[in-house]
Amino acid sequence: MIREFGLIDVMYLIAAARWTLALTATAFVGASLIGIVIAIARILPFAPLRWLAAAYIHIVQGTPLLVWLFVIFFGLPLAGISVNPWIAAATAFSVYGSAFLGEIWRGALVSIAKTQWEAGASLGLSLGEQLRYVIVPQSIRVAIPPTVGFLVQLIKNTSLAAVIGFVELTREGQLTAAGTYKPFAVYITVAAIYFAMCFPLSQWSRSIERKLDVAR
Amino acid sequence: MSLVEIHGINKSYGSVQVLKDVSLDIAKGEVVAVIGRSGSGKSTMLRCINGLEPVQAGVIRVDGTQVNDPATNLRKLRQEVGIVFQSFNLFPHLSVCDNITLAPRVVKKQAPQAAREVAREVLARVGLEDKLDAYPSQLSGGQQQRVAIARSLAMRPKLMLFDEVTSALDPELTGEVLKVLESVAKEGMTMILVTHEMGFARRFGSRVVFMHEGRIHEQGPAAAVLAEPKTPELQTFLSAVLH
Numbered sequence: 389m390i391r392e393f394g395l396i397d398v399m400y401l402i403a404a405a406r407w408t409l410a411l412t413a414t415a416f417v418g419a420s421l422i423g424i425v426i427a428i429a430r431i432l433p434f435a436p437l438r439w440l441a442a443a444y445i446h447i448v449q450g451t452p453l454l455v456w457l458f459v460i461f462f463g464l465p466l467a468g469i470s471v472n473p474w475i476a477a478a479t480a481f482s483v484y485g486s487a488f489l490g491e492i493w494r495g496a497l498v499s500i501a502k503t504q505w506e507a508g509a510s511l512g513l514s515l516g517e518q519l520r521y522v523i524v525p526q527s528i529r530v531a532i533p534p535t536v537g538f539l540v541q542l543i544k545n546t547s548l549a550a551v552i553g554f555v556e557l558t559r560e561g562q563l564t565a566a567g568t569y570k571p572f573a574v575y576i577t578v579a580a581i582y583f584a585m586c587f588p589l590s591q592w593s594r595s596i597e598r599k600l601d602v603a604r
Numbered sequence: 605m606s607l608v609e610i611h612g613i614n615k616s617y618g619s620v621q622v623l624k625d626v627s628l629d630i631a632k633g634e635v636v637a638v639i640g641r642s643g644s645g646k647s648t649m650l651r652c653i654n655g656l657e658p659v660q661a662g663v664i665r666v667d668g669t670q671v672n673d674p675a676t677n678l679r680k681l682r683q684e685v686g687i688v689f690q691s692f693n694l695f696p697h698l699s700v701c702d703n704i705t706l707a708p709r710v711v712k713k714q715a716p717q718a719a720r721e722v723a724r725e726v727l728a729r730v731g732l733e734d735k736l737d738a739y740p741s742q743l744s745g746g747q748q749q750r751v752a753i754a755r756s757l758a759m760r761p762k763l764m765l766f767d768e769v770t771s772a773l774d775p776e777l778t779g780e781v782l783k784v785l786e787s788v789a790k791e792g793m794t795m796i797l798v799t800h801e802m803g804f805a806r807r808f809g810s811r812v813v814f815m816h817e818g819r820i821h822e823q824g825p826a827a828a829v830l831a832e833p834k835t836p837e838l839q840t841f842l843s844a845v846l847h
Binding site for chain 1: 654656678679680682683685686687689691693694695696697706707710711755756759
């Protein structure tokens with residue numbers, strides 16, 4: 389039975405966008421936790437740790453996210469570990485995001501002059517204290533704009549989770565399009581909702597960038 | 605006993621040897637000016653004394669503690685050895701007060717209020733008591749360097765190292781920094797200064813050490829060495845910097 393694409397469908401789409409945001413938020417938290425470890429591992433003077441972190445980044449960035457979604461969602465059950473789409477998506481996006489955030493934050497950390505580390509060390513601060521009190525606070529200013537930029541990418545990329553049946557905005561769009569035979573109207577609406585989520589973030593990122601420029 | 609003992613240190617960057625068998629003893633209360641061309645190894649030697657640069661051979665002791673011993677707690681040593689850099693290296697995200705109190709609070713576990721009192725006192729010594737809550741970017745180069753000296757003083761070091769602290773300053777700003785150095789020297793601080801300020805070296809240096817191609821080429825009482833250099837290298841150097 390074909391139904392009309394009406395206001396109620398738009399409401400359903402907006403409701404599904406909550407899951408897009410939930411997945412983005414979860415993945416961002418997961419990616420941040422792993423990413424900060426990766427970023428710091430890559431700048432510390434312990435070679436094995438650096439190599440391990442670099443290998444992790446190369447592997448994750450050198451493979452498609454979609455494949456990871458498939459590996460986790462279809463592969464793990466074969467190994468006897470059953471995962472629901474939510475867990476699979478949250479895991480895959482956290483891993484994917486951690487490699488990118490790890491690189492962004494590493495860049496922010498190394499952008500702080502070596503003399504700042506030296507000044508801290510000369511005052512008797514330990515390596516951890518140099519990071520905590522001197523390097524990280526300064527690099528946050530550098531890191532915020534690209535981090536927000538990545539967040540926008542993450543929101544859009546969560547649409548990939550639709551392929552493993554996780555019902556977020558894109559998957560809801562597919563279902564609505566199938567039920568109404570109005571793919572154009574439906575997907576334009578979907579696009580508009582994505583835009584409504586991403587645009588304010590990009591603007592915010594830009595305004596932060598401007599503020600930091602002025603502060604310099 | 606000497607406060608600083610340097611015995612036969614060698615240091616290379618790859619195939620370039622920057623320090624060749626350098627030995628130097630410095631007594632408590634001495635003000636030693638280290639002079640020489642850029643690339644002669646003077647800054648490197650200074651940075652070896654607080655362990656910022658490792659050495660490949662030789663021994664460095666500060667107050668009896670061997671600096672280049674892996675078992676040495678550099679963290680502890682560095683609380684007793686202050687260093688001030690050419691480029692100030694203040695923490696730009698922290699106020700003057702926080703720049704000065706960071707290490708006393710974090711490393712020496714001073715209470716914030718007590719640390720702030722110390723900050724006020726050392727700022728008064730460099731003549732900047734009114735800048736307690738300013739940020740480094742709001743200060744002139746000379747003022748920033750004076751804050752950097754105050755930050756070092758707040759740790760109550762036994763020895764202070766100065767690495768060309770006036771070289772990044774406009775000529776009209778070097779005077780205010782030299783004045784601060786002078787007062788620190790008069791208070792009896794043991795100081796090693798890598799410097800191009802020959803006038804300062806002459807007036808306040810107890811000794812001048814001339815470095816040339818990674819070695820200590822000539823040294824002696826400041827006034828005598830500067831007035832009557834014995835080696836042709838020092839004569840050439842002095843005539844180049846004084847004219």
